[in-house]
Amino acid sequence: MIQIVTKSGTIKNTDTLGSLTPLVDDIFVVVFIDYQNYYLHEISRILNLDLKIFDQESDLETSSHLIETDSQYSIHLTFPVVKNKEDWQEKSYFIVGNENFMAIFEEEEIGHRYFNTDTFLKLLLKNKQLKTSDALGLKISMASDYFSDLTELMVKRTKALAAEVLQSSKFSEKELDYITRLNFHNMLIKESQNEFQRLCNYFKNSSWEQKFKLHKIIDHELHELTAISEYIQFNFDRLNDLRENISNKINVEQNYIFKYLTIVTLCLALPTLIAGIYGMNFINMPELQFQYGYPLVLLVMLVSIIVPFVYFKRKKWF
Numbered sequence: 001m002i003q004i005v006t007k008s009g010t011i012k013n014t015d016t017l018g019s020l021t022p023l024v025d026d027i028f029v030v031v032f033i034d035y036q037n038y039y040l041h042e043i044s045r046i047l048n049l050d051l052k053i054f055d056q057e058s059d060l061e062t063s064s065h066l067i068e069t070d071s072q073y074s075i076h077l078t079f080p081v082v083k084n085k086e087d088w089q090e091k092s093y094f095i096v097g098n099e100n101f102m103a104i105f106e107e108e109e110i111g112h113r114y115f116n117t118d119t120f121l122k123l124l125l126k127n128k129q130l131k132t133s134d135a136l137g138l139k140i141s142m143a144s145d146y147f148s149d150l151t152e153l154m155v156k157r158t159k160a161l162a163a164e165v166l167q168s169s170k171f172s173e174k175e176l177d178y179i180t181r182l183n184f185h186n187m188l189i190k191e192s193q194n195e196f197q198r199l200c201n202y203f204k205n206s207s208w209e210q211k212f213k214l215h216k217i218i219d220h221e222l223h224e225l226t227a228i229s230e231y232i233q234f235n236f237d238r239l240n241d242l243r244e245n246i247s248n249k250i251n252v253e254q255n256y257i258f259k260y261l262t263i264v265t266l267c268l269a270l271p272t273l274i275a276g277i278y279g280m281n282f283i284n285m286p287e288l289q290f291q292y293g294y295p296l297v298l299l300v301m302l303v304s305i306i307v308p309f310v311y312f313k314r315k316k317w318f
Contacts, residue, residue, distance in 0.1 A: 005029040020046050028130050031104045049096050066202045072098040073208045080188040088185050102135050133212035144221040150189050151228050154235050171246045179243045186235045197225050263312050270304035
């Protein structure tokens with residue numbers, strides 16, 4: 001799907017690249033949703049864009065990257081996408097533009113569900129004088145809002161887990177695995193946010209910032225991202241505290257089990273010793289001829305169980 005905001009202030013939707021050709025001079029913003037890589041050559045030809053930044057998508061150093069020339073700028077961003085409670089994935093987001101128009105390449109789940117492309121396009125139309133600098137500034141602001149929403153989601157999940165940990169005393173590896181998963185999600189947010197901050201700093205020193213004059217917006221968003229970063233670090237700290245708390249509770253529970261087993265073992269040790277002694281078949285054992293020897297030994301064995309049990313009970317070992 002292709003969404004177009006024209007310079008005359010209208011929104012048009014199309015599914016074919018051919019329909020772009022007669023609109024080229026009137027395009028202000030064009031959004032390619034769920035684009036296919038084999039369409040990029042045709043898009044490049046129609047819009048006269050250099051899309052070489054797509055060839056560097058897998059390069060670790062350009063996971064959030066700015067390429068600038070005299071005629072255009074190209075931005076590659078990566079954002080974590082929440083598919084469900086357990087599955088988070090990183091998605092690429094591309095913005096390529098110049099002084100006349102902007103082209104956005106996105107997947108539907110990140111564009112419509114998170115960056116809300118429809119809202120973005122409507123906000124553009126509220127501005128009577130359409131400028132590509134305003135469009136790029138709005139995208140930068142929406143990106144920082146997205147990080148804020150993700151961090152808030154992590155805060156809610158971390159607080160919910162903390163409340164559960166405080167109320168419960170029995171845990172297993174499942175809870176520890178969940179904390180590991182939350183830490184991984186938090187790491188994805190942190191990594192993506194750091195890359196976005198780096199890109200904003202790059203853009204501040206670029207020739208395109210001199211053309212667009214976005215330094216006030218970028219400085220504001222960098223300040224917001226710094227505040228968000230503190231919350232992200234707070235999530236790491238709280239998750240580490242929860243991991244330690246759960247580990248300590250598991251250790252306490254295991255120590256109780258070991259203590260209980262120790263008591264049981266000790267209570268059975270004396271009867272086992274007595275049974276072992278009288279299990280020996282020596283001829284000169286005077287108790288063998290004793291009439292009440294058998295019930296007496298049983299009584300002694302029972303007493304040897306009860307006495308340690310009572311002793312440890314008074315010591316409040318269990």
